[in-house]
Amino acid sequence: MPMDFQYKLLSKKTKMILTILLVLGCVALTYMLDQGMIGTSYTVRIVRISVIYALIGVSMNLVNGFTGVFSLGQAGFMAIGAYSVGVFTIPFESRANVFYLVPMSEKIVNVELSFATSLIMGGLLAAAFAALIGAPVLRLKSDYLAIATLGFSEIVRALIANNQLWPITNGSLGLKSIPGYETLFTPVLISAAGIAFMVLLIKSSYGRAFKAIREDEIAAEAMGINLFKHKEMSFVISAFFAGIGGGLLAVHLTAIDTNQFKIMVTYELLLIIVLGGLGSVTGTVISAFLISFGKELLRWFDVPHYIGTWAIPIFRPGLRMVIFSLLLMMVVLFWRKGLMGRKEFSWDGIYNFFRKWPWRWRKLVRGEYKIENRDKRKIKREGRAVDKAGRAAGREVRREEKLKQKEVDSDAE
Numbered sequence: 001m002p003m004d005f006q007y008k009l010l011s012k013k014t015k016m017i018l019t020i021l022l023v024l025g026c027v028a029l030t031y032m033l034d035q036g037m038i039g040t041s042y043t044v045r046i047v048r049i050s051v052i053y054a055l056i057g058v059s060m061n062l063v064n065g066f067t068g069v070f071s072l073g074q075a076g077f078m079a080i081g082a083y084s085v086g087v088f089t090i091p092f093e094s095r096a097n098v099f100y101l102v103p104m105s106e107k108i109v110n111v112e113l114s115f116a117t118s119l120i121m122g123g124l125l126a127a128a129f130a131a132l133i134g135a136p137v138l139r140l141k142s143d144y145l146a147i148a149t150l151g152f153s154e155i156v157r158a159l160i161a162n163n164q165l166w167p168i169t170n171g172s173l174g175l176k177s178i179p180g181y182e183t184l185f186t187p188v189l190i191s192a193a194g195i196a197f198m199v200l201l202i203k204s205s206y207g208r209a210f211k212a213i214r215e216d217e218i219a220a221e222a223m224g225i226n227l228f229k230h231k232e233m234s235f236v237i238s239a240f241f242a243g244i245g246g247g248l249l250a251v252h253l254t255a256i257d258t259n260q261f262k263i264m265v266t267y268e269l270l271l272i273i274v275l276g277g278l279g280s281v282t283g284t285v286i287s288a289f290l291i292s293f294g295k296e297l298l299r300w301f302d303v304p305h306y307i308g309t310w311a312i313p314i315f316r317p318g319l320r321m322v323i324f325s326l327l328l329m330m331v332v333l334f335w336r337k338g339l340m341g342r343k344e345f346s347w348d349g350i351y352n353f354f355r356k357w358p359w360r361w362r363k364l365v366r367g368e369y370k371i372e373n374r375d376k377r378k379i380k381r382e383g384r385a386v387d388k389a390g391r392a393a394g395r396e397v398r399r400e401e402k403l404k405q406k407e408v409d410s411d412a413e
Helices: 011-032 042-068 074-087 092-098 115-137 141-160 165-169 184-201 205-215 217-222 227-253 263-276 281-302 318-332 347-366 368-412
Strands: none
Touching: 011 042, 011 115, 011 184, 042 184, 042 205, 042 227, 042 263, 042 281, 074 115, 074 165, 074 227, 074 263, 115 141, 115 184, 115 227, 115 318, 141 165, 141 263, 165 205, 184 205, 184 227, 184 281, 205 217, 205 227, 217 227, 263 281, 281 318
């Protein structure tokens, strides 16, 4: 940072005005997308999936990034939430067509719940499963915990497709005719509310306890923090919002089956939080949008292209995922902490970021960067010379001590 640059803070009033303007801008943008003023229905679809994955990504970051618990069970909790919403929101007149192979269970065939009720029920059911498996699983560490939670996710998929639950889940045939969204505001507002709740939780005393556990469990326990209690709390809350996200996803797709909750979903979510930054809500949200839009923009590489009548062999289905993976590998290699690291959105940070540019430009024009780099190289050379002289002096002292010891030994003989 330039020596003459001073970091300045914006007033609370200014921050409040900027926040209100940002919220109004997001509402206006959502309204224009919803009404077809800008973009297309395809754009709206990508925005929906982006906000849903942002919610699920932040829920996964809560347990992985903020608490330091390596959990890979989000896909299982998503499946629980998705099937809870799907089973109870399918209209009565469509249930016979959906459950055509095995009739729907008599206990629930006449039960139809509203979207909000079934969504909350799906989140609570996912949280209940998390509390149940959390008791034994959260006592494990590192890779063992990841394997256990990943196994739970696969068990959930297997149970949903099991023949005994076929009258409820429709087994491997999946669920269809799930009512879709009437407006874009529904997933946006629900996701925003869920993310806001988790942000408030992270800023509370519970959030500070989560971070203390992440940094050093022994020190946190010595300070009086109940490790299991706070891990279980983080795990259950994360599962609740993963279930909510799964329910939102079911309504977005309007048709679900167990193949949509395979292990690749977990890896994609893990990629979102690693790319955005473990321990950053802002980074996770940005990463969710980047990955969702990036995957769609790269679809051009999946379509065959021709030079005259000759088909270019490299352009074939699946190429976009190869390119996407390579790009993400480069990002992870060069930004190991992710796009945001552990930083969060801040009006002060944005304000001072743009204030630095005049100072940087002035230093570049004046050649001050060259002088600073020259001085830094000189300091490094002097430091290396001092280290070299110190090592030489140390070797000389040790050599003299050995000679003295030899003289003492010879006199004793």
